[in-house]
Amino acid sequence: MSKATRKDAQSPAPHAADSHELIRVHGARVNNLKDVSIELPKRRLTVFTGVSGSGKSSLVFNTIAAESQRLINETYSAFLQGFMPTLARPEVDVLEGLTTAIIVDQQRMGSDPRSTVGTATDVNAMLRILFSRLGKPHIGSPQAFSFNVASISGAGAVTMERAGRTIKERRSFSVTGGMCPRCEGRGTINDIDLGQLYDDSKSIAEGAFTIPGWKSDSWWTVRTYAESGFLDPNKPIRKFTKKEMQDFLYREPTKVKVEGVNLTYEGLIPKIQKSFLSKDKESMQPHIRAFVERAVTFTTCPDCDGTRLSETARSSKIGRMNIADACAMQISDLAEWVRELDEPSVAPLLKALHDTLDSFVEIGLGYLSLDRPTGTLSGGEAQRTKMIRHLGSSLTDVTYVFDEPTIGLHPHDIQRMNNLLQRLRDKGNTVLVVEHKPEAIAIADHVVDLGPGAGTKGGEVVFEGTVEGLRAGGTLTGQHLDDRASLKPSVRKPSGALEVRGADTHNLQGIDVNIPLGVLVAVTGVAGSGKSSLIHGSVSGQDGVVAVDQTPIRGSRRSNPATYTGLLEPIRKAFAKANGVKPALFSANSEGACPNCNGAGVIYTDLAMMAGIETTCEECEGKRFQASVLEHHFGGKDISEVLAMSVAEAEEFFAEGEARLPAAHKILDRLVDVGLGYLRLGQPLTTLSGGERQRLKLATHMAEKGGVYVLDEPTTGLHLADVEQLLGLLDRLVDAGKSVIVIEHHQAVMAHADWIIDLGPGAGHDGGRLVFEGTPADLVAARATLTGEHLADYVRS
Structure with a gap:
């Protein structure tokens, strides 16, 4: 595309002649960026648009913001740098005109129980x-x-x-x-069911412990108890003396020597409290969380x-x-x-x-209370909470970087967010915003549209200029900027109802509602009105209900879409069968791993007080596998080449011919169905956005037999052009006999629903009531709620 097409000639960047007025990026090649060069006006509000996976975050967060933070860190002493996160230099030729970058993203805030x-x-x-x-x-x-x-x-x-x-x-x-001395400032106390920790009819030597991961030969746990000298490891626990039981359950940390090694012995109760109860329950692996829920009862501290x-x-x-x-x-x-x-x-x-x-x-968070644990905030609430400390800042000429700040906001609240972004700009700051919502794009001084597609088909700047120029520019974003939905001429009839009675979680005020089954239900209302409290508090967790949210997927940087969805399993077996070798060879976490980097693909070098560095492994060239493994092929590809494919490429690869693999193709079909065709099979899960995580979970759960799907803002992170694809997916789920309940703010989803449950009228104690239930057409006709007003304006515009 020519520069004349890319750049809106009618609106040159303010003060373009002055190099101090621009952030210049030349030759950016981070992730899928294709040698991107761009000049951004300072002290303006620039919005970055484009389909999911087009390279917006790679340019804004992984290039501009990352280099700014890295350079700031280098101004500190080597000693202090040792305590800071390691930041590698982005792959870019030139970055000029950078100012201090403050990133306000959607990462959930710390889940420490002491953080509010x-x-x-x-x-x-x-x-x-x-x-x-x-x-x-x-x-x-x-x-x-x-x-x-x-x-x-x-x-x-x-x-x-x-x-x-x-x-x-x-x-x-x-x-x-x-601090309350009884609960030590946590607000809750716990009662541990000893029967869930051990079988008292057995001795420790016989494997009495029933705690996950505590095997009879475990060095740091079981053997410490068995060989401590404080109790008889061959005696059934129920026959312990009073002193043995006291030492076994409550003894203070004591140094002991086990087979010549100095270890610390500690009573079982304080050890369990430190090992399990001091951690965020949601961050635990499922079997560990199930154990904690089974073994521990949490109650409000009676003293405080x-x-x-x-x-x-x-x-x-x-x-x-x-x-x-x-x-x-x-x-x-x-x-x-x-x-x-x-x-x-x-x-x-x-x-x-x-x-x-x-x-x-x-900022729309007036419904919160100061004692609300930060771990319970949604991604959008966490991002807006982080904004608070910056709104009153006296700093100017700072670069603020936002990742979809309208997430979790009702259309009624988006204008307030826009005002805040403009206020930060008007104080003399540069504001960079990654966004999909037309209402937020509309306030931009400057727009950068990336594309034209996602993944390998993206990574280019396809438009720069004004919002009006974007509309006329012919890019995918410009074509869909003024999209409006129409109400369906007819809606599905429910096959039954899920009854909710007296719902009073958080701010809910004893709600009674029948949620129709066999149809698409949208649960709406302003942020803080009680939507999540109603659905996650009264519906999620029931038999047959599959709840798919945006919480982080637990796993290391070695986890990727292929491992998470189970896709790698049939691929490994196919490679093994075709080459007459073991499947374990085709796992970078097992026998096939490159010995130099242990299958990580990169080498981490610790520089003591200075920030460590990450370099591509020279032995495997970042492919993660031993050279001998890459000699084995399936369908003409080695395993590293398969993992480098996008989902869409892999779907085509495994569809027919000698590489035909129905088991893999079925999983890939579901990934394409949820709009993740651009992800690479081997892409680390740690690089996925909240919306991508939710869609990946949805693709995985689509194979389950659950009859009711609960989705929490599935349009998060979706480009305007992709919303229609999402609606098609929701329709297919319902037509296949599923019931779909969607908590959503996007008017296109509301208009497409068969039934709407609207909560409000406001947030916090001003919400928590059922203000409307019925069809979208009835909601528009009544215009009696904030949701009804905004939906009516949307479908009539």
């Missing part, structure tokens, strides 16, 4: 100072209101130099923290009533409010409470606190 919305945004820190100044009775410094600081006291020796002499003094000390705070911390109040009450309030209500406080001695603090709380409301 308040601690993640520093609002808790401001509240603790406020209560330490104004709270009555006065109980101490801000840490006296922190559930992460314990109250301790003791004494210790202090060594000092005086007049050339060394003097030792013993001094007492005390720290007053706000789940507030995490000590009685002393809760005793200090401002008016009738203690800090636990403040953190439990809906943020929009808390902002009103702070606004009413009038105390000149802390006026600057009150203003900063109020401004931050107002930012929550303005």
Whole structure:
């Protein structure tokens, strides 16, 4: 495509002649980028568009933002760099005009049970100072209101130099923290069912432990108990003496020697608490999670009533409010409470606190509370929470990078997000946004469209210029920018109903609703209205229900679509049969792995205090397999060549001829069906977006026998042109006898549904009610809810 076609000649970049006004990228070749060269105007809002897999993230995040962060890290000392994440230099010839990049992405925030919305945004820190100044009775410094600081006291020796002499003094000390001593600031206590940990009719030597991974010959676990000397390993556990049982279950960490090796012995209960209960349950492998759910009962701490705070911390109040009450309030209500406080001695603090709380409301998160664990936030909520700390920043000339900031937002809320992005730009910052929503693209000062396709068919800049230029430019994005859906002339009739009665999870206010079966149901409403609470709280988990969400797929960088979907299994067997060798040879995680890089394809070099580096393995040239393995072929390809194929290429490859493999073709068909034809079979799962993860899970679950599918915003990450393909997939699922329930904000999906369940009318305590149930046509005709108004405008535009 010629430069004249690519560039909108009617709208030259502002101040293009001044090199200080541009970010210049020349020869970018990260992932699928094909020697991309582009100039981006600074202090403008640039939106990057294109189909999924076209190279948007490769250009914005993996090239521009990555190099900015790498260069910033290099300004620190070698010692500090040793504590920072390793960032390799992107494959690009020239990058000029970069400024400090702040990435605000959709990665879920930490799932640490001690991390809350308040601690993640520093609002808790401001509240603790406020209560330490104004709270009555006065109980101490801000840490006296922190559930992460314990109250301790003791004494210790202090060594000092005086007049050339060394003097030792013993001094007492005390720290007053706000942590509830019973639950240690977690808000919950647990009761462990010992019967799930071991079979007390057996001895340890006989394999009494029933804990996953605790085999009878396990060095670090079972053998430590058996050879510690604290108990008889050949005696059934039920016959332990009182002392043996105490040592077995509760003994403090003690150094022991097992076969000449120094190890630490610890009672079974504290060991289980550290090994399993200190971790996020959702991050565990399924069999480990099942064990924890079976063995452990979590209940609200009776001493602090789940507030995490000590009685002393809760005793200090401002008016009738203690800090636990403040953190439990809906943020929009808390902002009103702070606004009413009038105390000149802390006026600057009150203003900063109020401004931050107002930012929550303005960004559409006013329905949250400060005590909400960060691990429970959706990707969109996490991204908007990260934005909070930047909205009040005094920094200018910063490059802010956003990854689909409208995710999880009702059409009603998108305008507020647009205002915030424009506000960041108007402060003198460069704002780079990867987006698919037309409403968000519309506010761009500059648009960069990548394509023309995905994967190997993408990686080129097919348009640069204004939004109007994009409309007239003829690219796939331009063609679909003004797409509108029409209401279906007729809807399917339900085959039954799933009854939900008295649903009261989170903000739901005792909802009774019948969810039709055998049809496509869209659950709608503004962010925080209770959609996920209703579906995941009352429907997911039932027999026959397959819930497919966007949570990260657990696995290492060695995991890829071929391993996750089971596709690699028939491929390995086909290679083995065709060549008369073992299937294990065709696994980079097994016998076939390159010995130099152990099948990783890259070599990681630790440079001690300096950032480590990652280089392509010279032995296998990044192919991950031994050279002898690559001599074996199937259908004229070696295993590394197959894993380098895109899903669409592999589907064609395994369809017919000597490479015909029905078992593999069936899985590949499903991957193409969900719009993932551009992914490479060997692409690490860690590189997939939330929407791609959900569609990969959906492709895997489509082979299951579940009768009800629950999808959470399946349009996430989908280009406008791909939404129609998704609707076709949903139709095929329903026509095959499945029931499909979709939590969605996209009006095209709403218009295509057979039935809509709309929650609201607002968010938080202003939501949680059923405000409409019926067909899309009835919702449009009534226009009685926010969803109805926006859907009516969409289908009539």
